[in-house]
Amino acid sequence: MSIKIIVKRLLFLVLVIWAASTIVFFVPRLSSRNAIRERFGELARTGGFSPGDLEKLIASMQQQFGLDKPLLEQYLQYLNNVIHLDFGYSLYKYPSTVTELISQALPWTIGLLLVTTIIAFVMGTLLGAVAAWPRAPGWLRAFATPFILLTGVPPVIMAILLVFFIGFRLKWLPLGSAYSVGVVPNWSWTFFFDLMAHQILPAFSLILGSVGAWVLSMRGMGITIQGEDYVNFAEHKGLTGGRIFRDYYLRNALLPQVTGLALALGTVVTSAVIVEGLFGLPGIGSLLNLAIRSNDFPTIYGIVLFITIAVATLMTVLEFVYPLLDPRIRNT
Amino acid sequence: MATIAVSADQVPEQPKALTLFFRYLNRNKGLALGLLILLLLTLFTVIGLLVINPKHAYPLSAALKQPPSLKYPFGTDFFGRDLFAAMVVGMWQTAAIGLLAGGIGTFIGVVLGFSSAYFGGWVDSGVRTICQILTPIPVLLIQVVIAGSLDKRDVTILTMALIVVLLAWMGPTLVIRAQVLTMKERQFVAVAKLSGMSDFGIIFKEILPNLLPFIAAAFVGQVFAAVFASLYLAVLGLGPLREPLLGNIIWAAQSQGAFFNGWWWWPLEPAFGMILILGSLALINMGLDELANPRVRKSE
Secondary structure, eight states, X not given: OOHHHHHHHHHHHHHHHHXXXXXXXXXXXXXXXXXXXXXXXXXXXXXXXXXXXXXXXXXXXXXXXXXXXXXXXXXXXXXXXXXXXXXXXXXXXXXXXXXXXXXXXXHHHHHHHHHHHXXXXXXXXXXXXXXXXXXXXXXHHHHXXXXXXXXXXXXXXXXXXXXXXXXXXXXXXXXXXXXXXXXXXXXXXXXXXXXXXXXXXXXXXXXXXXXXXXXXXXXXXXXXXXXXXXXXXXXXXXXOHHHIIIIIIIHHHHHHHHHHHHHHHHHHHHHHHHHHHHXXXXXXXXXXXXXXXXXXXXHHHHHHHHHHHHHHHHHHHHHHHHHHHOHHHHTO | OHHHHHHHHHSOOOOOXXXXXXXXXXXXXXXXXXXXXXXXXXXXXXXXXXXXXXXXXXXXXXXXXXXXXXXXXXXXXXXXXXXXXXXXXXXXXXXXXXXXXXXXXXXXXXXXXXXXXXXXXXXXXXXXXXXXHHTTSOHXXXXXXXXXXXXXXXXXXXXXXXXXXXXXXXXHHXXXXXXXXXXXXXXXXXXXXXXXXXXXXXXXXIIHHHHHHHHHHHHHHHHHHHHHHHHHHHHTTOSOTTSOOHHHHHHHHHHTTXXXXXXXXXXXXXXXXXXXXXXXXXXXXXXXXXXXXXXXHTTO
């Protein structure tokens, strides 16, 4: 891959982040809602300080958040902050910055996301390949094909079904929160198993909720590739079924599948965040839920922009992986 | 009279369009199942709308927290909604959002995809660049920003559909663009051009009819995406909170701890409703794929 392509891709990444920041900056300003007024109005109702003080407080907060400056200056300042991953202060947990809150929640989300995405992607790709391969054993195809039906069950709905049937009816696994109530986090095996037990249902919701799409796309790709001349040729050369499956069939179908993964990253991450919020795990999802419920706009926008930057960066990284998968791209 | 009888004998009997349609469905089982589920859901909604009193879909109209019974076949919720009425109205609203957003998204996609591929040049590079820049941005999260910035009173079924469609036209645009690009090079388009047909004549009379299966597939895909996105927004509590949209019912049940309190029917009914809607759309989409892409058909 030439330097020129790498530079082009990186410039494109900057363009994507710029577009996302611009949307997130201007959309809220088109609306009539005033986040600070809403937040402190709420506090004033419950805390009881006089209306004059409230106006003063709001004015000083506006100044602190830079809302009294001209729009263009605010915009440039905002872009500069985004580059430094500075999303300002949280309104709900005021002295903490949004970046601090995100970095506290992030390890939980990354753990869940990484494990479930890899399992779902690998499982879906293999099942899809088998479902489309005419020489696979009948029982294996019969096992693989029904997974396509899972396309109609999004992770959020899968979570509700699993919570009810596995968690409530069978009482096999714990529900909600990161670890059992009354347990103090420590470095023991008991705590580790407790922690893992709480992750199983969210993980299964995400895996079962997204595997169908991978089976479906891989099956379509597999059917297309079977008709190719090189597969016929490999058969006539007398190669074994396993060799054709691995080197001629799977390998060629893999590139579009990885492209699909790159394109689906946004949805994958969003699903994980929402399922996390549903289960009350201490990740980005619960942070987003809390921010939406408490009208903590800087945190909502910070999370959205952070995920956008992460997804766009990951997509760029995946594009650099293509040449490793496909020698044809390496030479151009 | 005799001649008429003879000619009728000679002409082999053409099966009617409806018969052909059912024969095709017999071959394409996925499409048939998807259409059947969709038909049943439509019947449920239409008959339901005739039977129920829409007022019962809103709070404080029925007894509280009743499990399913003869009087309330789907039970009632914490806020005193008859869930049967709520499911009927919610189904109808979900369908409205899906069809509206899917329709607008596909329309924008067809117009932009066509102009981009047919006219080429700066139009094409402009449309393509904008699509490429917007594609990596997680649409659902930007929708969270838009829905979150709106005043709660401004969030209605219509604004929900508009929010969903705002960033979801890039998919159909790129699909239609790619198809028009390949079709543009076909001979029948060249013949039409040589015979002096206008650009619009070629687009509407030559290319558009051949694209219909792809447009139909893009439309179903868009409806799926719109229902999916509205579900996510509603589950986060960003939907029109008063309306019994399926995602809203789930959100309300979740925030009242329905399972912990033993009101299992409350979140499960909209969840199964959602599975039926999304499942039927997914099956129809797969079936249309088979219709539009002959290679996929070969496997059956």
